[in-house]
Every structure is written in C-alpha cells, then in structure tokens.
Amino acid sequence: MKAHAVAAIIFVLFGAYVSWAQETYVGIVKNVTGTVVIERNDTTIAAAPGTQVQATDRLISAANSSGGIVFTDGTLLSLGPSSEIDIEHYIFEPNEEQYDFSLYIKKGSAVYSSGKIGKLAPEKIKVKTPRATLGVRGTTFIVDVDSWGG
Numbered sequence: 542m543k544a545h546a547v548a549a550i551i552f553v554l555f556g557a558y559v560s561w562a563q564e565t566y567v568g569i570v571k572n573v574t575g576t577v578v579i580e581r582n583d584t585t586i587a588a589a590p591g592t593q594v595q596a597t598d599r600l601i602s603a604a605n606s607s608g609g610i611v612f613t614d615g616t617l618l619s620l621g622p623s624s625e626i627d628i629e630h631y632i633f634e635p636n637e638e639q640y641d642f643s644l645y646i647k648k649g650s651a652v653y654s655s656g657k658i659g660k661l662a663p664e665k666i667k668v669k670t671p672r673a674t675l676g677v678r679g680t681t682f683i684v685d686v687d688s689w690g691g
Contacts, residue, residue, distance in 0.1 A: 567631040568594040568612035575606025577620065596631045600624070602649065615656030616642065621685075624649020629669075633658060640665040646686050647671065654681040 570577075570592040577588040580599040586592065588600070594610055602608055602620045610618045614633040620626060629643040640662040644653075646669070658666055659680070670686045 565595040566593045566613070567596050567628065567633070568610045568616075568618075570594065571609040571611045571617075573606075573608045575622075576603040577601065577606055577608035594628070596628055598628050600626045600628070612642075612656060614642075614658045616658065617652075617654040617656070618644070619652040621650030621652075624651060626651060635661065638662075643667045643669065645669045646684055648686050650685040652681070653684065 570588045570590055572590055573588050578601050579586040579588050579592065579594065580601065581595060581597075588608055594600075594612075600608070600610070600620055602622055602624045604623050606622055608620045610620075612618070612631065612633070618626070625647040626649070627645040627647065629645050630641045631643075632639050632641040634640070635657070640658045642658050642665060644651075644667070653668060655663070655666070668684065670684065672686075
C-alpha cells in the first residue's frame, strides 16, 4: 500500500514539474553562428539549435556571433554580434486572451518580426533600450543599441 502511495505522490510531483517546465518554455533557438549563451538564474547555457528559451532568460552573443529565436507565437528574434537581450515578460495564452511580450536590448543589435501577439494584441509588445521604449504594432524592424548607452 505504501508503495502505491509513494508512486502516486511521485507521479503528481512529476506531473507538476512537467507542467511547470512547459509553462516556462517560450521559444526555441533556431540557429547559432559562433557563440551565443543563455543566462538563466545563475546558470549559463550554450545555445544550440533546439535549445529551449524560457521567460526571463538573458541572451548574449559574442563578437562575430549571431543567433535566431522562434517564440511560441511565431515571433522571430535575431541577435547580432556582441548583443545582450533580456526577455522580461512573455505570455501567449490565446485561449485566455492573455498576451505580454517585453524585451530589453541592453546592447548590440536585433531584428524583430512580429508573430501572433503582434496581430492579436500589438499594444502588449514593448521593446526597451537604455534610451527608449518602442511600442510595436505588428511589424519587422532592426534595433541597434550602442553599448555606451547602458
């Protein structure tokens, strides 16, 4: 009897962990040239095609490096060389009509192309830099931030 209770508890905890892990997954690394890392909490992860990206990750590319991220809503983000970008918020819950997408580009460059959030709730997208905040209204654009700005 105890074995069944322990197995049930493990099953419930594992299910909660899988559910939590799925909720935090917001995108996937599509491509990497050179060295791109993901800082998550106190851990540094080498980005490679297929690496999952989570909300609140920091994306960092080395000199002569670049990377591409595809978010779950179809938004595309390409990091240029020597870039540092924080994913501040990401919520894509179309069944609950909840959306939020906020990036902070500390330095470097990025190409942004809107996905479904840009079509369904463009007012919920913010791209911040040390000197400005951009309101995105469903488009594609390039941002280049000088490192001295922040």
